[in-house]
Amino acid sequence: MPKEKAITAEMLTKRFGDFIAVNAISFEVDKGEIFGFLGANGAGKTTAMRMFCGLSLPSSGKATVAGLDIYKDNEAIKQRIGYMSQKFSLYEDLTVKENIRFYGGIYGKSDTYIKKETEILLHQLELEAQANTLVGALPLGWKQKLAFSVAIFHQPDIVFLDEPTGGVDPVTRREFWNMIYEAAAKGITVFVTTHYLDEAEYCDRVSIMVDGVIAALDTPAALKKQYHASGMDEVFQQLARGAKRQDN
Amino acid sequence: MNNSVIVQGVSKQYGSKKQPVVALSDISLDIATGELFGLIGPDGAGKTSLFRILTTLLLADKGSATVAGYDVVKEYKAVRKIVGYMPGKFSLYQDLTVEENLHFFATIFHASVADNYHLIKDIYEQIAPFKDRRAGKLSGGMKQKLALCCALIHEPKVLFLDEPTTGVDAVSRNEFWDMLQLLKKKGITIIVSTPYMDEASRCDRVALIQNGRILQVNTPEAIISGFTQPLYAVKAPGMLSLLKQLHNTPGVLAAYPFGEYHHAVMQPGVSLPFLGKDAEVKAVTPNIEDCFIQLMQHHA
Numbered sequence: 187m188p189k190e191k192a193i194t195a196e197m198l199t200k201r202f203g204d205f206i207a208v209n210a211i212s213f214e215v216d217k218g219e220i221f222g223f224l225g226a227n228g229a230g231k232t233t234a235m236r237m238f239c240g241l242s243l244p245s246s247g248k249a250t251v252a253g254l255d256i257y258k259d260n261e262a263i264k265q266r267i268g269y270m271s272q273k274f275s276l277y278e279d280l281t282v283k284e285n286i287r288f289y290g291g292i293y294g295k296s297d298t299y300i301k302k303e304t305e306i307l308l309h310q311l312e313l314e315a316q317a318n319t320l321v322g323a324l325p326l327g328w329k330q331k332l333a334f335s336v337a338i339f340h341q342p343d344i345v346f347l348d349e350p351t352g353g354v355d356p357v358t359r360r361e362f363w364n365m366i367y368e369a370a371a372k373g374i375t376v377f378v379t380t381h382y383l384d385e386a387e388y389c390d391r392v393s394i395m396v397d398g399v400i401a402a403l404d405t406p407a408a409l410k411k412q413y414h415a416s417g418m419d420e421v422f423q424q425l426a427r428g429a430k431r432q433d434n
Numbered sequence: 435m436n437n438s439v440i441v442q443g444v445s446k447q448y449g450s451k452k453q454p455v456v457a458l459s460d461i462s463l464d465i466a467t468g469e470l471f472g473l474i475g476p477d478g479a480g481k482t483s484l485f486r487i488l489t490t491l492l493l494a495d496k497g498s499a500t501v502a503g504y505d506v507v508k509e510y511k512a513v514r515k516i517v518g519y520m521p522g523k524f525s526l527y528q529d530l531t532v533e534e535n536l537h538f539f540a541t542i543f544h545a546s547v548a549d550n551y552h553l554i555k556d557i558y559e560q561i562a563p564f565k566d567r568r569a570g571k572l573s574g575g576m577k578q579k580l581a582l583c584c585a586l587i588h589e590p591k592v593l594f595l596d597e598p599t600t601g602v603d604a605v606s607r608n609e610f611w612d613m614l615q616l617l618k619k620k621g622i623t624i625i626v627s628t629p630y631m632d633e634a635s636r637c638d639r640v641a642l643i644q645n646g647r648i649l650q651v652n653t654p655e656a657i658i659s660g661f662t663q664p665l666y667a668v669k670a671p672g673m674l675s676l677l678k679q680l681h682n683t684p685g686v687l688a689a690y691p692f693g694e695y696h697h698a699v700m701q702p703g704v705s706l707p708f709l710g711k712d713a714e715v716k717a718v719t720p721n722i723e724d725c726f727i728q729l730m731q732h733h734a
Contacts, residue, residue, distance in 0.1 A: 227606060325478055326477045327476070349601065353476055354476055355644065356476075356727050356730075381602070388693075406694065417693060419604060426605045
């Protein structure tokens, strides 16, 4: 039986005027997979991610997220996914508990669900004592771990993580990846971008975008073999060095 | 020529007296003329606070500091003339063009672009094709290059770069460090902060900083040779269970994922037991990240 697909893309393209930000990319992500979506600045990662999240309509091509069509069902997609980035995740001037309640409410979860799951979450993160602390007062590492938990609080099919570990200390970075593994083990598909190439090794498969196209896609082991590289950093350097575009 | 930076017992805290947030705790550093010095640590370590104190934009609660021999409090005007500062947040005028920004920064320092062009030539040539574009319309990489040019155009003695490579891809990060090596040859003291541990190897010396405290200051090589326990890289099918196995193995002081492998720090004199026939085990040299993890645990 073929594996269920969390994301499919077929010749997916996004143009802004003459500029082709995403140029006919095709790939599939399996359900429960940890998929690393890498690329140089300006390669088109953010544009592609915005289309998968239902925030931007493609110029052409096809794609599904959680089995839903990204043209027709883009509103329904938003209910089925979670999203977290380094730049924006939680409201700093709401408390830990208020943030959880807010996101739970946005995704239409019942008060009973929110109450029960909040307790479980606070316990898991050992944040019980900080439940009523403003998120702005938490150390960054805690904030990022809380943000991830909030992003999967409504039990989405897929969670999109945009540079979730930027600037985080090396110990917390590893704890964060532990949480990613746990989420994946529960069947949540993880779609993650990062500039830390050691983290590419933690993914089941990795794609590398260069100038709007997917230049390589495989398991980290296969990519290293293909490019005769000792680490993913070398693979990335080989592929991205030829990039013509540069952007943020 | 004295382009040194000396920091003595600097402390800084924010917030109220009842609920203080410690940004810097008794920081001392002695950075030599012409050194390329890295301040390496995660967000919230205190890197920006230290930069703001040294560039006279913030007063320390305790301690003192000099930049190129000038006291950062008593002689703040002199300090401002001789430092270049590239803040972490893009701080150029978005509605001025590339060229206008450059001339503006030269003019406020009573310098001329022509006189100091030699300092920025290699960098500016890369953005010169866009010299009539407004700074706000530049891509991230080009903004970064323009900001560096503007920080250099008055020929500073000491250059402070606050997280210039954050959010920048691995290839562009490499190129940025190559540019810094060229600037160093011109005798400018350069202090760079970064959360990327792998960039330590590009510096002459680094300070590893966490929670407002310096964990260690030394050359990257000396920091690595200070890691005396045996270190192994271990790989096997089923990396999660391998990690648990390592955590339960006697003599393993620490075990954590490290890219494709797990790293296991061993008690000296104890060897790693047999981990199964499919396990690959090799002794490895630690890198700065191993050292940082160890130092964090010592200071916890």
